[in-house]
Amino acid sequence: MQVAQEEEKGKEEERAKWYTDVIQQSELADYSPVKGCMVIRPYGYALWENIQKPLDQMIKDTGHQNAYFPLFIPESFLQKEKEHVEGFAPECAVVTHGGGKKLEEPLIVRPTSETIINYMFAKWVQSWRDLPLLINQWANVVRWEMRTRLFLRTTEFLWQEGHTAHASEKEAEEEAAKMLEVYRDLAENWLALPVITGTKTDNERFRGAVRTYCIEAMMRDGKALQAGTSHYLGQNFAKAFNIQFQNQGGELEFAYQTSWGVSTRLVGAVVMGHGDEKGLVLPPKIAPIQVVIVPIYKSDEEKILVTERCKAIAAELKGSIRVHLDDRDQYTPGFKFNHWEKRGVPLRLNIGPKDCAKNVVELVRRDNGEKMRDFSQDGLKEKLEELLKKVQQDIFDRALANRKANTVSATSYDEFKALLKEKNCFIEAYFAGSNEDELKIKEETKATVRAIPFEQKVEAGAKCFYTGKPADKKVLFAIAY
Amino acid sequence: MQVAQEEEKGKEEERAKWYTDVIQQSELADYSPVKGCMVIRPYGYALWENIQKPLDQMIKDTGHQNAYFPLFIPESFLQKEKEHVEGFAPECAVVTHGGGKKLEEPLIVRPTSETIINYMFAKWVQSWRDLPLLINQWANVVRWEMRTRLFLRTTEFLWQEGHTAHASEKEAEEEAAKMLEVYRDLAENWLALPVITGTKTDNERFRGAVRTYCIEAMMRDGKALQAGTSHYLGQNFAKAFNIQFQNQGGELEFAYQTSWGVSTRLVGAVVMGHGDEKGLVLPPKIAPIQVVIVPIYKSDEEKILVTERCKAIAAELKGSIRVHLDDRDQYTPGFKFNHWEKRGVPLRLNIGPKDCAKNVVELVRRDNGEKMRDFSQDGLKEKLEELLKKVQQDIFDRALANRKANTVSATSYDEFKALLKEKNCFIEAYFAGSNEDELKIKEETKATVRAIPFEQKVEAGAKCFYTGKPADKKVLFAIAY
Numbered sequence A, B: 001m002q003v004a005q006e007e008e009k010g011k012e013e014e015r016a017k018w019y020t021d022v023i024q025q026s027e028l029a030d031y032s033p034v035k036g037c038m039v040i041r042p043y044g045y046a047l048w049e050n051i052q053k054p055l056d057q058m059i060k061d062t063g064h065q066n067a068y069f070p071l072f073i074p075e076s077f078l079q080k081e082k083e084h085v086e087g088f089a090p091e092c093a094v095v096t097h098g099g100g101k102k103l104e105e106p107l108i109v110r111p112t113s114e115t116i117i118n119y120m121f122a123k124w125v126q127s128w129r130d131l132p133l134l135i136n137q138w139a140n141v142v143r144w145e146m147r148t149r150l151f152l153r154t155t156e157f158l159w160q161e162g163h164t165a166h167a168s169e170k171e172a173e174e175e176a177a178k179m180l181e182v183y184r185d186l187a188e189n190w191l192a193l194p195v196i197t198g199t200k201t202d203n204e205r206f207r208g209a210v211r212t213y214c215i216e217a218m219m220r221d222g223k224a225l226q227a228g229t230s231h232y233l234g235q236n237f238a239k240a241f242n243i244q245f246q247n248q249g250g251e252l253e254f255a256y257q258t259s260w261g262v263s264t265r266l267v268g269a270v271v272m273g274h275g276d277e278k279g280l281v282l283p284p285k286i287a288p289i290q291v292v293i294v295p296i297y298k299s300d301e302e303k304i305l306v307t308e309r310c311k312a313i314a315a316e317l318k319g320s321i322r323v324h325l326d327d328r329d330q331y332t333p334g335f336k337f338n339h340w341e342k343r344g345v346p347l348r349l350n351i352g353p354k355d356c357a358k359n360v361v362e363l364v365r366r367d368n369g370e371k372m373r374d375f376s377q378d379g380l381k382e383k384l385e386e387l388l389k390k391v392q393q394d395i396f397d398r399a400l401a402n403r404k405a406n407t408v409s410a411t412s413y414d415e416f417k418a419l420l421k422e423k424n425c426f427i428e429a430y431f432a433g434s435n436e437d438e439l440k441i442k443e444e445t446k447a448t449v450r451a452i453p454f455e456q457k458v459e460a461g462a463k464c465f466y467t468g469k470p471a472d473k474k475v476l477f478a479i480a481y
Helices: A002-025 A041-059 A082-092 A114-124 A169-189 A235-241 A265-275 A301-315 A333-342 A353-358 A380-405 A415-422 A436-443 B002-025 B042-061 B082-091 B115-123 B171-187 B237-242 B266-273 B299-315 B333-342 B352-360 B380-407 B413-422 B435-445
Strands: A030-033 A036-040 A072-074 A093-098 A101-109 A133-142 A155-168 A193-201 A209-218 A224-234 A242-246 A250-253 A254-261 A291-295 A321-327 A347-351 A360-366 A371-376 A405-407 A427-429 A450-454 A475-476 B028-033 B038-040 B072-076 B093-098 B101-109 B133-142 B156-166 B195-201 B209-216 B224-234 B244-246 B252-254 B256-263 B292-297 B323-327 B349-350 B360-365 B371-376 B407-409 B426-430 B448-453 B474-478
Touching: A002 A030, A002 A265, A002 A371, A036 A041, A041 A133, A041 A155, A041 A265, A072 B256, A082 A235, A101 A380, A101 B093, A114 A133, A114 A155, A133 A209, A133 A475, A133 B133, A155 A169, A169 A193, A169 A209, A169 A224, A169 A254, A209 A265, A209 A380, A209 A450, A209 A475, A224 A265, A250 B448, A254 A265, A265 A380, A291 A301, A291 A333, A301 A347, A333 A347, A347 A353, A347 A380, A347 B360, A353 A360, A353 A371, A360 A380, A371 B101, A371 B224, A371 B474, A380 A405, A415 A427, A415 A436, A415 A475, A436 A450, A475 B156, B002 B028, B002 B266, B038 B042, B038 B413, B042 B156, B042 B171, B042 B266, B042 B292, B082 B237, B082 B435, B115 B133, B156 B171, B171 B224, B171 B256, B209 B266, B209 B407, B209 B474, B224 B237, B224 B266, B256 B266, B266 B360, B292 B299, B292 B333, B299 B323, B299 B333, B299 B349, B299 B352, B299 B380, B333 B349, B349 B352, B349 B380, B352 B360, B380 B407, B413 B426, B435 B448
Parallel strands: A291 A321, A291 A347, A405 A427, B292 B323, B292 B349, B407 B426
Antiparallel strands: A030 A036, A072 A101, A093 A101, A093 B093, A133 A155, A155 A254, A193 A209, A193 A450, A209 A224, A224 A254, A242 A250, A347 A360, A360 A371, A427 A475, A450 A475, B028 B038, B072 B101, B093 B101, B133 B156, B156 B256, B195 B209, B195 B448, B209 B224, B224 B256, B244 B252, B349 B360, B360 B371, B426 B474, B448 B474
16 A cells, blocks of 8 residues: 555656656757746747647637736735636736836736726727627736646646627537637647547635536546636636626626636647657647658768758648758767657658668658558658648547546545545445545545536436535546646 | 928827728727727737738748747846846836735846846857857737837837847848848738838837838828847857857857847838728738728619629638628618728728629729729639739839839038928938937937938938038938837
């Protein structure tokens, strides 16, 4: 028993070290001199841009507009919504001095922008004609964190935060559901991360929201990672900030609202959701480099021949494929193989003099290590495009298989505890416990309810695994990042 | 004399009011509850995105990579470069508390990121092989401002800041020049703002730089606006942050650096560089909406007919033109004309039942008010694309003509003062005065040296307009925003 726990602790430490090593060695990010803040290096930022771009398009395609609101929030604003202040007050960075003087009212560096955005909404919304108001912001936010982890939990992070106001509860609820679906689409079809969609329990709900929806992904180690949330806020903020509109019947009514966000945490999700002992494994659709070409030569003569061919191939692929030719002279091919494997580049083409003669390349897949010798150079672009699609799908399928293999059911608390001891996993269980029961389970096992999944197949006569009471829903438990 | 001054003051106030009115009425931006900070509204943010997009591409095309560095900077960092701290210390916002506790060392909200980026550069640079290091960051920065003005001068603003390190002075100087050229390209070919390129005098130089290059644009009222700067930093920051590399000869050497930036101030430049009494005039290449369609009808029957045709035209234009169909039912065509004129949409198509019958539209240009009746619907997309190019060029030409008409020469200080009394203008003058002379001129006339233009035609025996001494250069004086 003691031994098993020590072993688990050892594995845990090893995984944590693997994670930070991979991020630093692949140059996604680096530690900064400011406690809890990281530097996103070019390779990591390019990955983030490749996540931002499709998401920004989806946000616009669903009728939202980008805008920008101040970094600073008057301290008094945070106190207007009771639950909200309880949630954020201990996490804030506070500006007390500006322009060499002490400020009359301290300014909070935004931990999220609900308050200041809703202050502006109150100015802009008068009539039902002004609704819906569908706003998104790309911004940095700050939450003072004690224990930080690159990308997953940092004092400052980058995110987008959507904020909307609607004329009816129904419309706002539909909006919250629609944006969760956008996040599912992004996670599954771009990040190749299968996710569970569902509702958070009261304990896990965003403070100030009526309901929080989420997407939850399983990492390769069996832990859960919350990858995005969408909140139905009801009229909570509208009442706190007096966002009232004249409805079609001529009466004043408080607006119904939502907010939703994903952050640079998604980069961490990609690292831990797909990475292996060699480093990153990047889904082609978001990989900063999709295909790397490594020329192989011994003599100067070979170098000229091979480099020329590599350049021609790179030129052919460019435009439709993000290709990089690694023609650095000071490194060996072996060094380069390792370099690009660590960085998770989906496909590598090795090209030597014999390949040139035979009009072929050696093609290596990063995700499964498959090596294809004598891969013809004819129609290379089309074949690589096809292969990149296949790699994208295979990475998704592998993550899905991993989740299936590590998702179990529990019918009693003893079984629940035994399962968690064995390994990290998703546990589906009928649950009818109270908020306090949930907290007790967390305290004893570290597992939390990640979601009440939307997809439910509830059997007649189902009983809660913890209380034994009749249960009308299954929930998903896991240990989370 | 007194009367003239009062008149000028009145005009000045009127122009200031025009500027803020236009920005608020066109919904580019709004005042926020945080002193000196503004809210960039969707229309303004879309305009900023249309400036960002081509610039980001140009920055990448010239070999730079985006990255992200912390918002907060340890207070001690700012003190490492002497001139830099003198420049920024009085302007800073200071975080003294985080996570509910007083911080051991206060954190500065970045006014610019030279210090923290160079701290990281010192970690990353060891050998000449690590150079050049070509980094760009899109970020928000904060400089405490007493007198703020929407877009032009706000406590928080958005910008990009490039930071590079090189193995030689020559290469760094070339980089600074190259990025100034990128800014010129952006200003002239996208924002339709002709600019003067040149060097700043010591008084106007960025603190910590060896040399500051700039692009200066003339606004429609004859004042100057600094639209972008590029700095050759020499080894100043490298010495302060110990960025040393082993050069090819095996010796340790401090890196040579540059930094360069443009900001949301460019949106202000577009407003004041092109706007007229009706509101914004947007160059097509950056306009969020390039063509707006206004259906005109009286009966329900006409409405169906006209709206259907308008939708078909919008669908035809979409993809290659940013088109918007204003089919709001609660507003009259006259209201809509005014609405879109205020917002500077380059082209408007008015379409009524007769137009449908005749297969034509009424086309109105925003920049010069030209109205083209019976403009055939055949090949509309191609014709509008051509016309948008022409409008872009015409807006540039008009701004250039305005600058030429308001650029004068002065050969004596009396003449100089008389010219400035008459109207705001650019004054080219031979100058050989000292830093103190320059400050004296500023104190007495408010005019500053905007640039020592790169393009110089110096006549033999030229004399300084202020000191009468022999002068080897012309400088450009103006009153600046």
